[in-house]
Amino acid sequence: MEAPSSPSSPFKSSSLRASSYTTPKPSPPSLIVSVIRTTSISLAVAAALFLTRLHTRLAIAAPVAAEESSSATPSPSATTTEKENYVSLGEQERALEQQLARNPGDTEALRSLMEVRIKSRKLLEAVEVVDRLMELEPDDGEWPLLKYQIYMFSGDYESARKGFEEVLAREPLRVEAYHGLAMANAESGNSLDDVVKRIDLAMDTCRKEKKKTELRDFKLLFAQIRVMEENFGEALKVYEELVKEEPRDFRPYLCQGIIYALLKKKDAAEKKFDQFKKLVPENHPYKDYLMENMLATKLFSEKLQREGA
Incomplete structure (x- = not known):
């Protein structure tokens, strides 16, 4: 190198x-x-x-990831509040599903449904919503990144790695994809040496291309x-x-x-x-x-x- x-x-x-x-x-x-x-x-x-190009979508998933990583035992009051929030999220999810049954192409409702499912820890169901958004907005490059981030948060590191590699095949300098790849490797216990080498090469390219x-x-x-x-x-x-x-x-x-x-x-x-x-x-x-x-x-x-x- x-x-x-x-x-x-x-x-x-x-x-x-x-x-x-x-x-x-x-x-x-x-x-x-x-x-x-x-x-x-x-x-x-x-x-x-x-990462400057990543829009507000990951902000939805980020607190979920942080909470999932915590090993602290919640207090009784926190548990009660969580249950109340879960009920509220369930009501929101049902309302959004009813709205989408009437108008399947409502992207705003789909975004809201995705957010609710992520907050409810229904991560694989959230991926299904992201897939629908990718079909409706195929030119939006942020949806695939969010999809693979959700895979990572759910523990499906292999799917996350494959997805981030697909992004990098199209966009070799997409730093968010390298970040996801590093996280997926680290969480699954794999070495980061190869990722570091590739980041090194990407930085060289950035310097050459200013x-x-x-x-x-x-x-x-x-x-x-x-x-x-x-x-x-x-x-x-x-x-x-x-x-x-x-x-x-x-x-x-x-x-x-x-x-x-x-x-x-x-x-x-x-x-x-x-x-x-x-x-x-x-x-x-x-x-x-x-x-x-x-x-x-x-x-x-x-x-x-x-x-x-």
């Missing part, structure tokens, strides 16, 4: 392996290690939302993969390089804050979270979700400190 051509790039090693980074990885406490999988999913959801936006998204994805590999040191290094390249981009600050919080570096985490809050646009479509993710991470970090983990 050829080395990146830009001397200022944070990806100076041709292998891009964890061992190529000279600074030792932080040694997280054992309890943190035990929840790395959950943390990786949380960060991966954030990374998916960060696709700066796509290149930055690939760098964010690379950092996320290092988080998934528990290589926090290299991930933080890449995020810092991204900050130097574009200090007004809020995305690296949030990711840095989450990592520092989980490493119980409270002051460093607060500093990054403050920078994120100052820079994230008020009208950003995912602001509320990202703020909730930040708060949940802070609360989890405080819990670790109280328990002396």
Whole structure:
């Protein structure tokens, strides 16, 4: 694999392996290690939302993925609320199905039905709705991506991988598809080495074709993969390089804050979270979700400190 051509790039090693980074990885406490999988999913959801071409559709599925990854036992009040919400969602689903029985081509009703089914955890039934939307809107490239994301959230990693590969066959620089491929491989216990090599080649192409936006998204994805590999040191290094390249981009600050919080570096985490809050646009479509993710991470970090983990 050829080395990146830009001397200022944070990806100076041709292998891009964890061992190529000279600074030792932080040694997280054992309890943190035990929840790395959950943390990786949380960060991966954030990374998916960060990708600039991905529209609001994944925001529907993202909270579901984050909730599914949590191993916490819900409180009785939370369970009651969940049951009430489920009943409400069931009523919405029946109403939408009745509307679609009268007008099968109502794309707005189909979108709403898809959202309700995702929130109800009826993921395979949601895929059926996405298939209908793909038939009605064949030129919309976002529907296939959402379909394969849902496959991944449902645990059907093989279908997800095949789908993302189909997207990449048509669009070799579609960073969202690489993100999905990395997540599917990680969740199914497969190596990420091949995905990293392909991302490396895609970044080289972005540099040659001067696709700066796509290149930055690939760098964010690379950092996320290092988080998934528990290589926090290299991930933080890449995020810092991204900050130097574009200090007004809020995305690296949030990711840095989450990592520092989980490493119980409270002051460093607060500093990054403050920078994120100052820079994230008020009208950003995912602001509320990202703020909730930040708060949940802070609360989890405080819990670790109280328990002396």
